[in-house]
Amino acid sequence: MTHDSNARPVEGNTAYGFHLRLKRGDFSTLVNQTIEALKTEGFGVLTDIDVQATMKAKLGIDVPSYRILGACNPPLAHRVLTAEPDIGLLLPCNVVVREDADGSVTVSFMDPVAVLQLTKHPEVVIVAQEVRQRLERVRSVIAAQTGNS
Numbered sequence: 386m387t388h389d390s391n392a393r394p395v396e397g398n399t400a401y402g403f404h405l406r407l408k409r410g411d412f413s414t415l416v417n418q419t420i421e422a423l424k425t426e427g428f429g430v431l432t433d434i435d436v437q438a439t440m441k442a443k444l445g446i447d448v449p450s451y452r453i454l455g456a457c458n459p460p461l462a463h464r465v466l467t468a469e470p471d472i473g474l475l476l477p478c479n480v481v482v483r484e485d486a487d488g489s490v491t492v493s494f495m496d497p498v499a500v501l502q503l504t505k506h507p508e509v510v511i512v513a514q515e516v517r518q519r520l521e522r523v524r525s526v527i528a529a530q531t532g533n534s
Contacts, residue, residue, distance in 0.1 A: 401500060404493045405524050406485075407531050412450045415490050415531070416482045419454065422526040423480065426519040428456040431477050449484040456480050458519065461512050465501070468508035475500055478516060480523075492527055494520045 398404055407415065420430055432455030440448045455477040465472045481493040497520070501513040 400496075402493050402496050403521070403524070404491055405528055407490045407492070407527075409488070410490055410531055412482070412484055412490060415492070415527075416452055416454075418527055418530050419480060419482055419492055419523075422523045422530070423454070423456050425526060426523050427458045427460070428478075428519070428523070429459070431455045431457050449486070451483040452481070454480040454482065456520075458516065461516055465509050465512045468512075469504055469506045472501070472504060472509060475503065478520065480520075492524070494524060 423430065432453070434453040434455075436451035436453060437448050440446050456479070457477040462476060465476075478497055479495045481491075483491050483493070485491055497513040497516040501509050504510075
């Protein structure tokens with residue numbers, strides 16, 4: 386994956402996710418680019434939670450822009466649900482787009498390999514690896530779209 390000065394993986398990825406930090410960009414545009422990039426890998430967005438709006442409405446506090454996108458690839462979800470029906474407790478794959486204090490935007494992806502290792506079902510392990518590869522390609526698409534070239 387090539388990166389320019391605008392987009393790069395975030396140092397210190399968590400045990401449950403991987404990230405892309407963008408030095409600049411319109412937040413709404415980046416959310417839309419993320420949704421479109423997910424579509425290129427067969428994911429639809431089942432849920433779109435606006436954490437900023439929720440915190441304002443429920444707690445009266447202002448927080449930076451923060452959206453949680455519940456991404457689902459139906460054929461892959463069907464495979465894991467068929468293999469292990471209760472796996473739905475760990476679905477969908479969350480993708481977070483958030484504004485950081487310095488004005489940059491981070492796009493974070495749940496790591497399905499890490500999360501779905503709670504089960505040892507062989508089909509779930511195989512699908513989790515495929516989903517991770519797809520989400521890594523989504524990250525690459527976003528990095529390419531937000532580049533300086």
